Amino acid sequence: MLTQFGQVLIFMIIAAGFVAVAFIAARLIGPKLPSKGKNSTYECGEDTEGDTWLKFNVRYYVIALIFIIFDVEIVFLFPWAVVFKEMGLIAFIEMAIFLIILILGFVYAYAKGDLHWDKPRPVIPALDRQIFKSEI
């Protein structure tokens, strides 16, 4: 008798088999004519400039941190949700305390602007002289 997760595993193995077959078929059928230009990094026809791994906005880190906190909180909520109907009022009170703290943290992050993503303000390049103005 297969366990339920055994069936999931077989499902995944077959799916992986499909992916592998597709990749191998593409490798066998497709042409292989690499050239320098073809293998260069795509940047709309220009040569790439500088390092690829550029610095990005620190907000991504902040979002990741807040995500971790809330994700862990949600993990705590799952077992509660399952037994909620059986446990009744006590479960409700316990989780109310938990949720109040959670929501307080959320409100705090909101009020301190940590959830806010700034609207982009594109700088339109201003020319110090008009191109078509005659300079004669």
Added chain:
Amino acid sequence: MEQTIISLKNFIPECVLIVTILVCLLADLIVRKKSAVVAVIGIAGLFVSGWFVIGQFGVKESVFFGMVVIDPYSVFFKLLFIVSTVFIILFSLASKEIKDSTHTNEHVYLMISLTLGANLMASSVNMLMMYLALETVSITSYVLAGYMKKSKRSSEAAMKYVIYGAASSGIMIYAMSLLYGYTGSMNIFEISSILSKMGGTNPMLVIVMVMILAGFGYKISSVPFHFWTPDVYEGAPIPVTGFLAVTSSAAGFAVLIRFFSVTFLKSTTMLNGSLQIIDGIRWTEIIIVLSVASMIIGNFVAVWQMSFKRLLAYSSIAQGGYIMLGLVVANQQGLTAIFVYLVAYMIMNLGAFYALIMISNKLNSDDINDMKGFAYRAPAVAVGMGIFMFALSGIPATVGFVGKFYLFSALIESNMIWLALVGMMNSVVSLFFYIKVLKYMFLSKPDEENSGKIYYGIAGYVLLFILVIPTLLLGIYFGPIVRFAEMSAVMFGLK
């Protein structure tokens, strides 16, 4: 379920602290600007919590399935933490650095969270709980060290602190996992009884001990793990520095003492008072090395410091060395001496940091050179500072002397006379740099351009006075603290 509710009854002080943190957070969101209201709420919460802690005096109970115990030992430390936090919050109201920072009132509830962590550190008897409590304290202190976001030094201090703290706590939890694997228990009492049955001949136990010391030693900034101390003390705002020096390191001592004197002592001897070290695990020798190294390096390096904060950093490293001497004795008398010393240490260190806040608020500097002739400009503050400096070096008739006296007499009674001598010699060295500060303040004339008188508000003087009184009074009339220490030197399960 039932046990949890019973446990909660003994957990009221901590619950009060948690509620205080939340209320402060909410209040901060409502007032949305720097205001004393949040600090007042915080202090009120601390008082309520302290009142419940006093109610726990004499209770000996294990709560939350043997995670945490309530015993006189933990009650003593909790009171110590709460009192020092109240003072530090008051200091932060006075501090210019905190006032100028971009944050509003976060420091209040961050400090209370640190107190909560410290309380748990003092009362946990489970390695996992110890680690979690230690991390609560550590993470909060990282944030506090980097409190002045705009100051490069402060951010640097926070960064160094984080990296150092992460490394050492990683080492410590690894050692704890090894110990758990060896004994199969997380509870330190159980570990102790298992170890005394098995004997301590396994060389791995020595490695485990050293690795665990790396974690605790970093918290108390004992010597091989002290490198963060000067930089963090220098970068962090002064109230936070004081907080780290007093509460955070006292919490480190609380957990270190409990861990070592429970885990590595024969459990059979715990009840009849004649404590014996488990054969083969000679942890007292490691502690002796650390303690002597801390005293010598702390005191001698402090001599060259011209930054007052760095000087106090090395001074607290040295003070940590003295406190560890009491642990070496590994008996009741040693523990009492540690407690007396900790009370003294708290009072005089708080005083020194407060005097420093008053000075640097006006001078915008903590360089000793800038304090030339300060006694002519603000005599009251300079005299206060003088008293705290004398106390720190252990001059008789101050509270610092009482602490050192009890420590050294405990050593001598256990026939460790040479250790007592090392300690005394170090005290003489320390006298040099403590007096150096006073030399600059009292014996040099102030520079021409800034020699005007400096005045403080009445509240500033009152707070200084409140700290000066016990420093002097308890130096002469030290009966109460000694009795308090003797009563507190009882751990749950340990007589």
Added chain:
Amino acid sequence: MPEWLIDILITLTKIVIVEGVILTAVAYSVYAERRVSAFTQNRIGPNRVGPAGLLQPLVDVVKLLMKEDIVPAKANRLVHALAPGISILVALSTFAVIPFGDKILLAGREIKLQIADVNIGILYILALVSLGVYGVTLSGWSSNSKYSLLGGLRSSAQMISYELSMGLAVLGVILINGSFELDTIVQNQFGWKWNIILQPIGFLTFLVSAFAETNRTPFDLPEAEQELVGGYHTEYSSMKFAMFFLAEYANVIVASSVITTLYLGGWQFPYLQTFGLPDMLVSILQVLAFCGKVFLMVLFFIWVRWTIPRFRYDQLMNLGWKAMLPLALANLVLTAIILTLFKT
């Protein structure tokens, strides 16, 4: 034949059929997308290969097979090849726990129309959904191209942001059913007791989050053509590109089936049992009901894509954190309160 062999054979047959159906469905949802978009824009769309262009997907697959697989010189070859595999694998595996019908009686044997009835079905789905971010992020990182990196970065931030509201929205359903099992949840939605009626706010947040998780318009920032060329799959070609393409549509189908299962009654067909039809027919009709609901949801996905313009990135993040998350939390609290007050 021994019992265990029959068991495995049945499972294998189910799996092969389901995977075959999904892959075909994925290929045809590409076709559907092209036809619907053409219809929306008053064009004709693919109509040359086969009747009404129905063979177009097959030809596309063959074409992609014949293309050269270009790996940029600077790329990390292993991760570059791994990323599309992860994407498609995760998208397909989610289907292993979705019930597409009730039981069916075949040769005296009761066969469950669900591959694996794991007792933590919802957690399994949420776990795989959060794994899905790896395919995109790794492809963005390993290509060593700025467009890919930015695409990968955006999508990881976007997916984690909406994952929270997704998890919170599902909690409402779990509260009502007291179970993680998808089969139980569907069984409880008999008649018209669909969760969309009991959980309208939860449904809304889940739907929006599902759009964001599948990187579909209006949340297709990771592959915004105008600024990022192809986003995370800029540097992919041939079968690897096809895998990303298939993964996107597989995700749409999976999201539709999850929404159907959790909120639209799964395979339930209201009042079907009252007609007195033979059991076999009932089972087949239920499977067809499930397929029909999923098909409508997929059409909805496509419809939205060709109707609504793309969000700006700050709008996307602010919507996720400042609107969806509080809404999902409010839904959770509200559900808990109502359940406590009106205990049945």
